[in-house]
Amino acid sequence: MTSAKTYRAGTLKEALAQVRRDLGGDAVILNTREVRRRRLFGLGPREQVEVTASDRSPAPSSLLVSAGIPVSAASDSLRSQFGDQLGQLHAIVTDLSRMGRIDHLLPDLPTALVPTYSTLLEAEVPEALCRRLVRFVAEQLEPDEVHRPEAIRAALREAVEECVQIAPPIAAVAGTRRVVALIGPTGVGKTTTVAKLAADFKLSKGLRPGLVTVDTYRIAAVEQLRTYAEIIDIPLAVANAPGDMRRAIDELGDVDLVLIDTAGRSPRDEVKIRELADFLAAAQPDEIHLVLSAVAGERSLRAAVERFSVARADRLILTKLDEADGLGGVLAVLGQANRPVSYLTTGQAVPDDIEAANRSRLARLILGHEVVG
Ligand SMILES: Nc1nc2c(ncn2[C@@H]2O[C@H](COP(=O)(O)OP(=O)(O)O)[C@@H](O)[C@H]2O)c(=O)[nH]1
Ligand SMILES: [Mg+2]
Numbered sequence: 001m002t003s004a005k006t007y008r009a010g011t012l013k014e015a016l017a018q019v020r021r022d023l024g025g026d027a028v029i030l031n032t033r034e035v036r037r038r039r040l041f042g043l044g045p046r047e048q049v050e051v052t053a054s055d056r057s058p059a060p061s062s063l064l065v066s067a068g069i070p071v072s073a074a075s076d077s078l079r080s081q082f083g084d085q086l087g088q089l090h091a092i093v094t095d096l097s098r099m100g101r102i103d104h105l106l107p108d109l110p111t112a113l114v115p116t117y118s119t120l121l122e123a124e125v126p127e128a129l130c131r132r133l134v135r136f137v138a139e140q141l142e143p144d145e146v147h148r149p150e151a152i153r154a155a156l157r158e159a160v161e162e163c164v165q166i167a168p169p170i171a172a173v174a175g176t177r178r179v180v181a182l183i184g185p186t187g188v189g190k191t192t193t194v195a196k197l198a199a200d201f202k203l204s205k206g207l208r209p210g211l212v213t214v215d216t217y218r219i220a221a222v223e224q225l226r227t228y229a230e231i232i233d234i235p236l237a238v239a240n241a242p243g244d245m246r247r248a249i250d251e252l253g254d255v256d257l258v259l260i261d262t263a264g265r266s267p268r269d270e271v272k273i274r275e276l277a278d279f280l281a282a283a284q285p286d287e288i289h290l291v292l293s294a295v296a297g298e299r300s301l302r303a304a305v306e307r308f309s310v311a312r313a314d315r316l317i318l319t320k321l322d323e324a325d326g327l328g329g330v331l332a333v334l335g336q337a338n339r340p341v342s343y344l345t346t347g348q349a350v351p352d353d354i355e356a357a358n359r360s361r362l363a364r365l366i367l368g369h370e371v372v373g
Contacts, residue, residue, distance in 0.1 A: 003054060004052050004053065004054045005022070005053060005054070006050060006051070007022070007050070007052075007053065008050045008051075009051075010048060010049070011049060012032060012051070012117070012118075012127060013118070013121040013122075013127070014049075015032075015049045016029075016118050018051075019053045023053055023054070023055040024055065026055065027053045027054065028054050029051060029052075029053050029111060031052040032049065032051050032052075032114070033049075033050050034048070034049055034050075035049070035050045110134075110138050112146040112147055113134050113138060113152065116137065116156060117130055117131075117134050119367075119368075120134070120328065121328075123327060123366070123368060124298065124328035125326075125328030125329075125332065126328065126329075129163075129331065129332050129335070133156065133163075136158075136159040136162070137152060140155040140159075141155055153367075153369060156367060157360070157363045157364065157369065160363040161359050161360065163331060163334060164331075164334055164341065164359055164362050164366075165338075165339070165340035165341065166340050166341055166342075166357050166358065167315045167339075167342040167357065169342065169343070170197065170201075170257065170287060171286075172205070172209075172256050173256065174206075174256050176256065177257075178256065178257050178258070178286050178287070179249065179287075180257065180286060180287045180288075180289065181259075181280055181285040181287070182259070182260065182261060182262065182289050182317065183262050183276060183288060183289070183291065183308055183313060184262075184290050184292060184308065184317075185292075185293075185296075185304050185308075186263065187293075188291045188293040188319055190261055190262065190291045191221065191225055191263075192319075192348065192350060193317060193319060193343070193354065194228075194261045195225070195228035195232070196345065196353065196354040197259055197343075198211060198228070198229075198232055198234055198257075198259055198351075199228075199232050199351030200354065201257050202232055202234060207257055208234070208254065208256045208257070209232075209234050209255060209256065210234055210235045210252030210253070210257070210258055211228075211234060211236045211260075211261065212236075212237050212238070212239055212248045212249055212252070213237075213238055213239070213260075213262075213263075214238075214239045214261070214262050214276075214279045221263050222238060234255075235251075235252045235253065235255065237251040237252055239279065242275070242278035242281070242282045245279055246283075258283075260279075260283055260285065262276055262279065273307060273308065273310055276311055277310050277312075280312075287314060287342075288311065288313045288314055289313060289314075289315045289316065289343070290304075290305070290311075290313035290315070290316050290317070290339070291316075291319055292304060292316060292317070292333070293319050294318050294319065294320050294323070294324035294327055295320045295323050295324050297329055298328070301329055301332075302333055305333055305336055313339060314339060315339055315340055315341070315342040316337060316339050316341045316342065317341070317343045317344075318330060318341060318345070318362075320345065321344055321345065322347045322353070322372045322373070326368075327365060327366040328366070330366065331366050340357075341357040342356070342357055343356060343357055344357050344362065344365075346372040346373065347372075
């Protein structure tokens with residue numbers, strides 16, 4: 001006989017992990033709800049999540065039990081009264097139970113969507129956003145679609161696409177000079193991405209790019225970009241101070257695209273970020289792309305967006321999608337940054353591992369419906 005057990009934890013993710021540890025992967029989630037627990041010493045109530053689960057599907061007769069009718073008595077008297085009609089009734093009850101699961105539980109967490117919810121949690125999507133996505137999915141689906149995995153996947157992709165903005169690729173045209181700066185934390189892949197873009201604009205699009213670096217802290221980083229400039233065979237100029245920026249750009253001569261690589265010691269260094277803002281003010285870029293690594297956790301992504309807000313980026317580049325375990329944190333931060341994504345990078349290879357961002361591709365990658373490569 002199946003019995004239901006109740007699990008409590010600080011987050012739904014932890015509670016579901018307990019269920020899985022205790023009952024295994026086939027556990028059926030019967031109910032989830034938020035509970036408030038009073039804490040000692042006036043610390044106020046703390047939210048907890050309670051999950052009721054059993055180790056296999058509840059029999060349809062459990063509906064009769066919950067209605068207060070002993071199953072055997074009910075079946076016997078019903079059978080003698082209604083005979084074959086009981087079979088039909090049984091089928092109807094089973095159907096109702098299947099449909100009823102949607103409002104059986106928390107209004108914002110239909111049972112049929114619990115697996116969807118936990119998949120999102122596993123992709124590191126923050127709980128509040130998981131709820132919004134699942135609610136969107138629940139609203140999109142017709143009652144009979146709730147049990148069709150393909151319908152759920154499609155609705156979920158649509159939900160994620162709603163959270164994602166896409167920018168067009170860099171708008172460089174032969175004969176005009178477009179100035180584009182890449183900014184972001186150390187090590188996210190700015191220099192590599194500048195090299196990928198420069199190579200692509202020169203080799204595939206036949207334009208004339210030039211590079212400027214404001215890397216004043218690490219000589220090695222200048223050398224890294226210089227090496228790329230030599231291989232791609234394009235000019236490179238170094239700006240040592242904000243006042244030197246215009247000269248560096250002009251030194252490149254007749255180019256269609258100026259790509260500005262930037263660097264700092266640490267994203268936590270506010271003075272350096274203000275200095276970066278001064279470099280950018282001097283360069284007057286047409287586009288500023290904030291580069292974020294998909295490998296970073298939600299917290300450090302949020303911190304990066306916050307710290308670089310002074311520099312007023314108008315687009316985002318997401319790097320290292322090939323190395324990221326889950327892109328849920330990225331999804332959360334896209335909402336916070338409220339900026340469109342211009343490019344995705346998917347590996348270390350210059351110039352191959354870069355692509356212009358695409359809404360449906362990005363949604364699929366975030367959901368793990370598609371892999372990089
Ligand atoms: N796996 C992976 N590695 C990358 C990607 N982009 C850059 N990298 C690597 O990340 C490291 C730091 O890159 P770099 O361009 O120097 O970062 P920067 O400090 O922001 O300029 C290098 O080892 C790059 O090869 C990417 O899309 N995927
Ligand atoms: Mg660099």
